[in-house]
Amino acid sequence: MTDAAASPDADTTQQTPPRTPNRALTILRRTPFTITFVLLMLVIAAATGTLLSPAADKPWFTDVATGLPAFAEGRWWTLFTSPFFVDHPIVFLTLAPLVIGGVGWAEWRFGSLRTMGLFIAGHIVGVLGAAGILAIVVQTNWAWAVRLSETTDVGPSCGAFTALVFAIATLPAPWRLRGRIIIVIWISISVLYLGRLYDLEHAVAMVAALIASGWLPAFRHPAGRPSEREWRLIGFAGLIAIGVIQVIDLIVPFNGPLGENHPVASFVDVAIDVVVITLVANGVRQGYRIAWIGALIVGAYNLVTAALALAVLPVLVDVGALDSPRDLLGIVIAPTVFWFAIMVFLIVGRGAFRVTLRRAHRKLPAESLSQPETVERIKRFGGGTISWMVTWPANRYMAVDEGVVGYQAHAGVAIMLGDPIMPSGAHSTAFERFTRATQQAGLIPCAFSANRISDDAKPEGWRSVIVAEDTIVDLPGLKFTGKAWNAVRTSINKAGREGIEFRMVRLAEEPWNVLAQVRAISEQWTGDKGLPEMRFTLGTVEEALDPEAYVGLAVDADGSLHGVTSWLPVYGGDGRITGWTLDLMRRRDGGFGPVMEFLIASSAQYFAEQGYDFVSLSGAPLVRPEDAEAGPVDQVLEQLGGMIEPLYGFKSLHRFKQKFNPRSEPLYLLYRDEGDLPRIGIALTRAYLPDASLRDLVASAASVAKPAS
Template identity: 60%
Template sequence: MSEPPAKAAPTEPVEPAERPEPPKAVRALLRALRWLAQFPFTIALVAVMIVIAILTGTHITPLARLPWYHDVATGLPAFKQGHWWTLGTSPWFIAHPLRVIGALPLVVGGVGWAEAKFGSLRALGLFLAGHLVGALGAAGTLALASHNGWPWAAQVSRALDVGPASGAIACLVFAMSTLPSPWRLRARYAVVAWAAIGLLYVGKIVNVEHAIVVGIALLVSGLLPAFRHPAGRPTVREWRLLGFVGLIVIGVVEVFALLIPFNSPLGQNDPVTPTADVIIDLVAIAILANGVRLGLRLAWIATIVFACFNLATAAIATVFLPQALDLGLLDEPGILFTSILPSSVLWLAQLIVMLLGRGAFRVPLLHSRRTFAARTLTRTEALDRLREFGGGNISWMIGWPDNRHIAVGSGVIAYQAHAGVAIALGDPIAPKEQFGIALDEFARSAEHAGFVPCVFSASALSDENRPAGWRSAVIAEDTIVDLPDLAFTGKRWNSVRTSINRAAREGIEFRMCTLADEPWSVLAQVRAISEQWSGDKGLPEMRFTLGTVEEARDPETRVGIAVDAEGSLHGITSWLPVYGPGGQIRGWTLDLMRRRDDGFGPVMEYLIAESAKHFAEAGYEFVSLSGAPLVRPEQEDPGPVDFVLDRLSETLEPLYGFRSLHFFKRKFHPRHEPLYMLYRDEGDLPRIAVALTRAYLPDATLRDLASSAASARS
């Protein structure tokens, strides 16, 4: 028998070679293509418009000069001739090469936004509907108006128009309905003002179409269930914003009427107003607008007087118009109407806004009189309520200097005022079920006093109970070490045990004390160490949520010190009490951390570990290592506000080491709780940023900030 053939040795499975990662430029291109794939209709619309403009030569020649213009443009003359197909041809053309500057951004912004929100088919439907409503609505309106002998209507009714603007505006208005409050109201107010000014002060057929599309789109989007939002009165802030924008619009229109001749529904305008008069009006309007923005009572009264004066002037001029014509004072009545009536319409709208929102304009002119309507509390009263109701891990800071205290129901809120912003510190001191009421009352009182309200370093409970429509952003992480069963055993505590053992070998002792009771020699060393630390930073010590030696001297604050056999201090930590309801201290929060430059190396690990052991033996529940400002949890999805805070954190890191401090605290394996900043909306953020800078660095000059930022970048 022959032997069976030998089996082939099993072959090792060959792993597929890893594909090389494409270059960064290729990856960016692929991401851009995937993003653009969301907008097929917008891209196709823009591409068709560009191709048609190039093929027909209208990218360099106005379409009206071409012989076939009347065959593609819509308007009352086209419909009278039976050219109904122009409804389908007109949206793909641009009437004049210069109109591309306005048309393309409007198409890309309006249609693209609607396509991103509603999908390609719905965006196409909105675009076509807007185009039909604009073309047919303008033709119908002008047909009715021109029969009444209205010169403007008779002239405009003979005009033709092309372009995608009406459809794009419809898409834009519907997309705006998806905005959150208060941006939705602001956007609608802006588009209505734009359409009204165009109609009153330009008065061409395109302006008629745009005004009709805006009006119909706003009406329909407000009636459709998918776009309907709960109705409600504008807030105090919104009334002030409406009044401010209205005055700015009036100022812009006065400049427009001074520089540009026009033929509007109210007559023809040839600029005749003296420049000096307009400049005086603009200065007055600018002063009034700023006062209205702040809610000043005096600005409200002055605006009412201005509006009534303009309306009274228009009424008197209209009443005495026949006499002026008979006496030869006027050659054309249209001159009077054109110079007075358009601005009078705007002043009438402004007067209505100011009267309806009169409750929003009660702020006194003098800063000394801008106080909260709520009752002011003393520091002692505020801390008494803190002991009664309990508070958060940073609530003891409400007793620090520069904080003001107001009563909110049975509780209290502490705040600081900087740059027109009232920054509430931490959670309200109140029963937890009253947090929402307390925050609402604080926001309302701040707005009526002319301040921008903001809450800084609030807990998740405050975030859940923030006022309706407010936003929130995570601005820090609180690091908490639970004390029951705390033991520095196991591999993960190696670095902490090493610091404790090394301190014993080098004769370093730990002592928990009350700094206010310590002898002068100890206090002098504490001050010297703190001054050495702050002197190396190039900026003054930070305040607000970061205490100094003066706060550490509070009799209720505990201070841990590391001292050697000669009595020399190597480092200090201060701990703030965390009260629970009924005056019981539940835990302690780390505040001041200072070490001597040439002292015991791991003194901070040693001090924190020994302090935690001390508080654990005393029966407390936890210690908070406090939150590092401007440090966001890694697992949080960043938003636009977070990106700004991250950049600010990176800038300040070389100076204050917030992130380094946050990583240092990980040695103690804490659990983390987010801390929030609560604010009305993104429009407040620039001013809040200035206010927080002043709160944290009240003694820093502009030169200090600039030089420190430059050194940090280098």
């Protein structure tokens, strides 16, 4: 927010809020080629009657369709007529998503002229390339090639696939690899097993697009040895592909380049194959050693079975069970080649599959530190405003050279709390070591409530999203004067009139009656929430008892407590405390009204008099700057924050802190990619609510959703 917008005296007549562009108009403006092409296809289909009946049945079909017969008879114009037709009305249902998604996405990224060029080039290369391959292979009298050499085809799918492949090339890692794997598996299986003319055309267009998109400088990405995550991802995709092939062999009739198949399989046979391969593949995706071993065993079994089948082929032909070895040879060889390839891949990448199945044995392959050792390194190197929270009991500590990373492991995710505690300039090293160690242990790495330094040091390809806004009050020259401090001055003055005294203490050194009152106030506050106290970045009375923490008390003349705040030290390095972070905030029901304003203001005055640089009022979870650009992930977090606001009031708390005129610093969630976010969300829920049962969560969600009577 600008100063003008924040000032109550600003001239609002000059501040016209920006108009939100109409989404439909934006789509029309950025994808005219896609929209025009789809509409033109529908108009032609309606005009020719092919919207309701197959175009292949029309007498003029051969005049617009491509294929060897058309080119042999000189109908080269079909290259430009065929994209506007489909051979059957039902194809519109499968083709529309490909055209709209592939071509539309490419046009959104590259513009209309470039996308038109990609579409036309992909169509011509796919159609002519397939025709050229058939013209050569048909000389062998291969039944499949002979059949396709007499076939014609229509449709824009080659151009759409080409546009889609180029659009995928613009994705960041690892989504680029994932997209390419899906395309390659889909088209490879269709051309090998189904083997229709358009499958061959798709394969030619896809190979050309993949080569071109990797060759052009605009799409070229540095190559290197695959990471552990990529080894697992490729292994998973290969096993799923083999699973699909197994199902096709068992239940789908086909007549492709591998031969003709008339399967007869029971549901039980198919189900067992699917379950076994799915279990093994999912374990490989997570890097489990036992799944890796299982995949090798299943692969070896299939190789042995294929060897036996090949050995008995001549016998089957001699006894008349098969007319020709070709009837079975293709069906046996293809899965064998796939299994052999995946086994070689798994053996070469065996280092990525070392995760033990038992969670209790999944320890990071790195030196661990004790809590006292971690405290010593925090004091030596300093940290961010929440770094002292790393010392709390629920955290684990991983040594990184001289520094340390504090983290918690929940739901298969290792959550780094705050920033790495490292010497200046070494944060990138800490992230690299943490990422490698967690992935070797089968955990998803991320960092929560990290500051800008960590955001700048995150590994290449990682994403970041603002999950909180730290509020900082600078102490040098702090004075509660002026209109902006009215609420704070009022609370201090009212406390003086009502005999409320401020005391800054070490809670662990206070007598038992004070501690009993603190616990009673906290338990009363917790009981009103319907859920256990939140943890992770939110401390409790136990953390306030830390001898390093300060606690501010509001006490009346009778010795009764009206409110409590706890403050955590912020070390700046070399054992020097530069500031303090607000943690626990509790007030007594029916007590002094503005007790929190009084406690925070009095604490800030106390720390200013002691010569400290700042106090952090801490960041409320799931609160982000209003002027920050909101992407899809931010919008999800915004909705989540709105759901739990009635329970914990994070946004209300954030607004309350604005009374102290703080400056703001963003706190980030750092993560590998969006595919990790669902699991990270579960892990953060468990980190914040480790004692909450599923029943507690459901009951609280129901109470939030229930309308007020």
